[in-house]
Amino acid sequence: MKDWGEPRFRARQIYEGLYKHGFDSFDSFTTLSKALRKKLAENFVIRRLRQVDSISSEKDGTRKFLWALGDAYKIESVIIYEGRRTTFCISSQVGCPLDCKFCATGKMGLLRNLTPGEITEQVFRMAEIIGSRPTNIVYMGMGEPMLNYEAVIAAARVLGDVDGFGLAPRRITISTSGIIPGIYRFADEGQPFSLAVSLNSVDDEVRKKIMPVSKKYPIEKLLQAARYYTEKSGRLITFEYVLLDKFNSTQQDARKLVRLTHSLKSKINVIPCNSDEELYRPPSEEKIAVFRESVNDRSRRITLRKRKGWEIQAACGQLYAENERRKKKPKN
Numbered sequence: 001m002k003d004w005g006e007p008r009f010r011a012r013q014i015y016e017g018l019y020k021h022g023f024d025s026f027d028s029f030t031t032l033s034k035a036l037r038k039k040l041a042e043n044f045v046i047r048r049l050r051q052v053d054s055i056s057s058e059k060d061g062t063r064k065f066l067w068a069l070g071d072a073y074k075i076e077s078v079i080i081y082e083g084r085r086t087t088f089c090i091s092s093q094v095g096c097p098l099d100c101k102f103c104a105t106g107k108m109g110l111l112r113n114l115t116p117g118e119i120t121e122q123v124f125r126m127a128e129i130i131g132s133r134p135t136n137i138v139y140m141g142m143g144e145p146m147l148n149y150e151a152v153i154a155a156a157r158v159l160g161d162v163d164g165f166g167l168a169p170r171r172i173t174i175s176t177s178g179i180i181p182g183i184y185r186f187a188d189e190g191q192p193f194s195l196a197v198s199l200n201s202v203d204d205e206v207r208k209k210i211m212p213v214s215k216k217y218p219i220e221k222l223l224q225a226a227r228y229y230t231e232k233s234g235r236l237i238t239f240e241y242v243l244l245d246k247f248n249s250t251q252q253d254a255r256k257l258v259r260l261t262h263s264l265k266s267k268i269n270v271i272p273c274n275s276d277e278e279l280y281r282p283p284s285e286e287k288i289a290v291f292r293e294s295v296n297d298r299s300r301r302i303t304l305r306k307r308k309g310w311e312i313q314a315a316c317g318q319l320y321a322e323n324e325r326r327k328k329k330p331k332n
């Protein structure tokens, strides 16, 4: 606005129009002159995501979207309903460089980072489609948020700003697979958002097998970073633990998980795996119950998440992969 010789408050009018009111066309900015609206429309676009696919779970309402970006790369977002919570799970990158073995996105490699606009737009589009706002937002879709730190935080600021989308910042969770420098930076900057770490194993050898990122960032160092964050911020950290039958779901695993994390101000979310691959299946219901019981720790909140959207490939990257498979199938 300064470059165009406009007064400062125009920038705020545009910001609030975009993020507080969610306008999707410059015609809606009636507080601006017609000439300025025209100039904006000639120089900028507001929305870039095109919905390519969407599937819903009949069982639990989980809804998944596949979006094409302006350059035709595709990303996914998911809406998860749990009691009174409506959680929007959003992507931060196209693909992901970290290659977690149980994750379909990991097989794509990293194609590119998302811009802050592409991140926030996932939220706006889903809210428009279902006609209501989320209670929570988690960065647990495609990509490792800490590897696209600036854009992820810029988007989270808009989403958590009272003059922007207006969700309480603590209801926005940045979930990392364990990028240690990112955790320290997040703590040092005093970010107001919540932090989760996908731990998934408390044994370095096993974790290296299922999450190659662990070769660079071992568990002990990761837990040190988690402690630093909790002490510096005075807040809880969430450990996500995806249960994989063949790797991390024994009673000993559960006990070790409690032993290593009980002195940390934390909660644990245990989530049976959502993969459709034979090697990375979830454990049986009985095994899950035993794990849950063994991990029980009165001083902390332990949540066993249900496998949401199991029949609709709700884990990240699965709708993308299915869409690609369908494209390649020869037509009869």
Ligand code: SF4
Pocket: 095, 096, 097, 098, 099, 100, 103, 104, 105, 106, 107, 141, 142, 143, 144, 177, 316
């Ligand atoms: S689980 Fe997350 S960090 Fe791991 S490969 Fe998939 S998108 Fe990347």
